[in-house]
Amino acid sequence: MITPIRWEADRLLLLDQTLLPVEERVREYTRWRDVAESIRSLVVRGAPAIGCAAAFGVALAARESRARDGETLLADLEEAFKGLAATRPTAVNLFWALDRMRAVASAHQALPVPALQLRLLGEAQAILEEDLAANHALGAHGADLVPEGARILTHCNAGALATAGYGTAVGVIRAAHERGKVALVWVDETRPVMQGSRLTAWEMVKEGIPHKLISDVAAGFVMKRGEVDLVVTGADRIAANGDTANKIGTYSVAVLARHHGVPFYVAAPFSTIDASIPSGAAIPIEERDASEVRGMGGRQTAPAESPVYNPAFDVTPAELITGIITERGIFRPPYSFT
Numbered sequence: 001m002i003t004p005i006r007w008e009a010d011r012l013l014l015l016d017q018t019l020l021p022v023e024e025r026v027r028e029y030t031r032w033r034d035v036a037e038s039i040r041s042l043v044v045r046g047a048p049a050i051g052c053a054a055a056f057g058v059a060l061a062a063r064e065s066r067a068r069d070g071e072t073l074l075a076d077l078e079e080a081f082k083g084l085a086a087t088r089p090t091a092v093n094l095f096w097a098l099d100r101m102r103a104v105a106s107a108h109q110a111l112p113v114p115a116l117q118l119r120l121l122g123e124a125q126a127i128l129e130e131d132l133a134a135n136h137a138l139g140a141h142g143a144d145l146v147p148e149g150a151r152i153l154t155h156c157n158a159g160a161l162a163t164a165g166y167g168t169a170v171g172v173i174r175a176a177h178e179r180g181k182v183a184l185v186w187v188d189e190t191r192p193v194m195q196g197s198r199l200t201a202w203e204m205v206k207e208g209i210p211h212k213l214i215s216d217v218a219a220g221f222v223m224k225r226g227e228v229d230l231v232v233t234g235a236d237r238i239a240a241n242g243d244t245a246n247k248i249g250t251y252s253v254a255v256l257a258r259h260h261g262v263p264f265y266v267a268a269p270f271s272t273i274d275a276s277i278p279s280g281a282a283i284p285i286e287e288r289d290a291s292e293v294r295g296m297g298g299r300q301t302a303p304a305e306s307p308v309y310n311p312a313f314d315v316t317p318a319e320l321i322t323g324i325i326t327e328r329g330i331f332r333p334p335y336s337f338t
């Protein structure tokens with residue numbers, strides 16, 4: 001089993017995703033600021049995974065504090081809440097997990113400090129375990145939709161690495177593969193950070209799932225040839241109307257899928273739904289460094305002077321989404337998640 005995040009004794013362990021697929025190195029964290037940096041620098045990435053890591057970041061902040069009473073501890077935690085929230089703006093799971101940790105801290109502030117520290121660690125562990133369970137449940141729901149001998153296209157990495165384990169979109173693929181339904185997974189390489197080729201393809205190899213890596217620009221061609229039966233991707237934030245932010249390029253895949261009559265599914269746990277946002281227009285889109293577009297693997301592939309626009313996510317309008325697969329079942333348009 002691929003375990004990207006785990007707690008051991010007094011520390012958080014993260015599989016460093018920036019080094020995959022070349023090297024499998026686990027890094028250890030005992031300070032919340034380092035956890036924040038690991039989220040910012042993509043050591044840990046993927047919406048549910050950054051929520052889990054941030055929750056453990058808060059638990060670490062509580063252990064770092066010298067407070068002698070709950071009220072002072074809560075005041076100390078504010079800096080960690082702010083610092084962790086400032087790491088990445090798009091995936092709502094980060095803010096969802098921080099809100100959950102804040103609620104536990106304030107509900108139990110009357111406890112002695114060691115008990116409150118333990119309570120916060122317990123909540124982070126619960127977030128991790130619940131995410132894993134949600135992925136198994138949504139994987140099973142999604143696998144029901146997959147036809148025998150399916151050829152499935154996915155974008156980015158919504159796998160075990162992007163979650164507490166098992167994955168969302170890749171969870172659906174895993175569950176369908178366990179039922180013997182998957183003939184082939186088309187893995188989009190996912191420029192510019194290459195989560196498809198570096199991470200999803202790595203997971204496919206580990207699991208022995210038949211797959212072929214394609215450049216992002218080949219997706220339309222394989223659909224035109226009738227070689228894709230369905231698309232399934234993950235999500236970073238789903239608005240109340242079903243509009244879905246996910247890795248840059250997802251929208252292009254959804255448009256291509258509609259043009260070619262291929263069903264386009266999104267798979268995500270309920271922690272990815274942001275009911276406070278009416279539509280995708282209000283989803284904040286992270287912009288990342290120009291160097292990601294001007295080069296690849298440390299090699300310059302564009303003039304250093306060329307201005308760059310590098311949005312890390314895009315929004316797929318609800319009308320292009322055939323269904324949203326969650327742990328509570330499959331939602332269809334018009335979307336309503338209550």
Ligand code: MRU
Pocket residue numbers: 045046047048091155156157158159162163167168169195233234235236246247248312
């Ligand atoms: O920039 P990343 O790698 O964090 O982006 C990840 C994605 O866009 C995933 O598809 C999404 O978070 C879903 S993960 C289950």
